[in-house]
Amino acid sequence: MAGKRTITIIGGGVIGLTAARALVGAGHDVTLIERREDVGQEASFANGGQLSYRYVSPLADAGVVRDALGWLLHPHAPISLRLRADPGQWRWLLGFILACNRQTNRTNAAILLDLALAGQAELRRWRHAGLDDFLWRRPGKLVLYRESSKFRRAARAIADPDRQRALSPAECMAVEPVFAGLQSRIAGGIFSPEDEVADCALFCVAMRKSLAAQPGFRLVRGEAALAPGSGGRCALAVNGRPFETDLIVLAAGIASRVLAHPLGIDLPLYGLKGYSLTTRPRPGTLPAVSVTDYDNRVVYAGLGDRLRIAAMVDIGAEDTTPDPRRLAALRALVAQTLPGAFDRGEDAPWAGLRPATPTGVPVIARSRYDNLLFNVGHGALGFTLSVGSALRLTDIVAGADARAIG
Numbered sequence: 001m002a003g004k005r006t007i008t009i010i011g012g013g014v015i016g017l018t019a020a021r022a023l024v025g026a027g028h029d030v031t032l033i034e035r036r037e038d039v040g041q042e043a044s045f046a047n048g049g050q051l052s053y054r055y056v057s058p059l060a061d062a063g064v065v066r067d068a069l070g071w072l073l074h075p076h077a078p079i080s081l082r083l084r085a086d087p088g089q090w091r092w093l094l095g096f097i098l099a100c101n102r103q104t105n106r107t108n109a110a111i112l113l114d115l116a117l118a119g120q121a122e123l124r125r126w127r128h129a130g131l132d133d134f135l136w137r138r139p140g141k142l143v144l145y146r147e148s149s150k151f152r153r154a155a156r157a158i159a160d161p162d163r164q165r166a167l168s169p170a171e172c173m174a175v176e177p178v179f180a181g182l183q184s185r186i187a188g189g190i191f192s193p194e195d196e197v198a199d200c201a202l203f204c205v206a207m208r209k210s211l212a213a214q215p216g217f218r219l220v221r222g223e224a225a226l227a228p229g230s231g232g233r234c235a236l237a238v239n240g241r242p243f244e245t246d247l248i249v250l251a252a253g254i255a256s257r258v259l260a261h262p263l264g265i266d267l268p269l270y271g272l273k274g275y276s277l278t279t280r281p282r283p284g285t286l287p288a289v290s291v292t293d294y295d296n297r298v299v300y301a302g303l304g305d306r307l308r309i310a311a312m313v314d315i316g317a318e319d320t321t322p323d324p325r326r327l328a329a330l331r332a333l334v335a336q337t338l339p340g341a342f343d344r345g346e347d348a349p350w351a352g353l354r355p356a357t358p359t360g361v362p363v364i365a366r367s368r369y370d371n372l373l374f375n376v377g378h379g380a381l382g383f384t385l386s387v388g389s390a391l392r393l394t395d396i397v398a399g400a401d402a403r404a405i406g
């Protein structure tokens with residue numbers, strides 16, 4: 001696949017945009033197709049804002065199935081499951097259960113860590129080359145553990161003690177005093193001082209603007225569709241009209257699964273619905289570092305003068321309409337953790353579908369069609385993994401070894 005190519009990317013979320021930037025940087029001509037009025041309007045819109053480079057352990061881990069069974073009866077559960085008459089859901093759940101063991105989690109976490117750290121270094125270069133403000137900061141990330149067995153396990157799993165530290169409850173509160181009310185309720189925390197935060201929607205707009213200044217780039221508003229073509233290739237249409245290109249990159253988030261169906265390809269993707277609240281908290285209640293309340297799976301990130309709170313994994317919720325019961329559960333969890341931080345009704349709720357694989361490892365791969373590549377399935381970590389995934393994709397376009405799926 002070496003040499004300059006004409007490449008069309010389907011999807012203007014954070015994954016498609018970063019892929020476009022890396023591919024243009026490698027000298028290719030790139031067209032990005034986006035069906036919405038602007039980029040970054042779907043899963044990339046109001047996500048948790050954590051660039052969680054050092055903390056990339058997939059959701060599938062030992063003990064998660066047991067925890068999830070307990071949560072099923074709890075109204076504030078961080079994970080909820082609605083079984084559907086959908087063989088795709090059952091296959092995904094089976095793959096997820098099979099990945100819920102320590103060894104698979106460690107192997108997959110190592111793959112994600114490589115992608116994340118490569119992306120962190122490259123994003124530094126992109127920022128230095130000039131990007132519009134996207135509320136980027138490097139405040140570090142503190143993961144708070146309420147259960148001591150989970151804290152001890154996380155402390156044992158620290159791979160690089162120069163860049164991650166296990167802290168006592170008092171040390172956690174010294175790092176982030178806004179959560180002082182939790183001191184007696186936590187077992188400890190893991191602090192990763194080099195982790196970052198940023199607004200993903202603003203980042204998408206900053207990427208669009210920087211790409212618009214590149215001669216090899218164009219953005220086309222339209223609905224893309226794929227179909228089997230001739231000679232081992234697949235055919236692309238935009239708004240029903242054939243669209244000529246050397247290579248196609250499918251990066252359409254959760255919609256990628258449906259887009260790949262006419263090709264006879266069943267991508268291992270499922271939409272895990274999650275929620276966020278965005279608020280201007282009262283003075284003194286905006287955390288400086290980004291914080292994860294591990295046992296409740298709630299993340300807190302200060303973005304400018306706003307606080308973004310994200311949480312919940314709803315399996316089997318297929319649309320992005322916020323469910324009032326889940327929002328109420330999230331607000332109740334936050335009220336217990338940061339009492340009085342903000343008023344109800346001033347917390348801009350949002351819901352999105354994380355495009356998740358069972359293992360948490362994205363599909364960055366060739367396909368059985370000579371002209372089709374995938375960059376999909378970034379799940380709960382798409383912002384964090386986006387730039388590293390774009391570099392990996394660019395290597396595959398340049399001829400690097402990659403598995404072919406579908």
Ligand SMILES: Cc1cc2nc3c(=O)[nH]c(=O)nc-3n(C[C@H](O)[C@H](O)[C@H](O)COP(=O)(O)OP(=O)(O)OC[C@H]3O[C@@H](n4cnc5c(N)ncnc54)[C@H](O)[C@@H]3O)c2cc1C
Nearest residue numbers: 011013015035042043044048050224253274381382383384
């Ligand atoms: C509640 C929540 C919190 C999160 N928190 C974090 C976090 O803190 N840190 C982190 O790293 N990640 C986080 N994530 C995950 C991250 O947001 C996603 O992994 C990421 O946004 C996925 O990006 P994407 O580009 O693959 O998908 P999307 O952003 O959904 O983009 C896909 C794009 O493709 C377009 N499209 C679809 N079909 C077509 C078509 N036929 N033609 C043209 N265009 C099409 C869509 O309009 C869309 O713009 C969170 C997600 C959620 C839901």
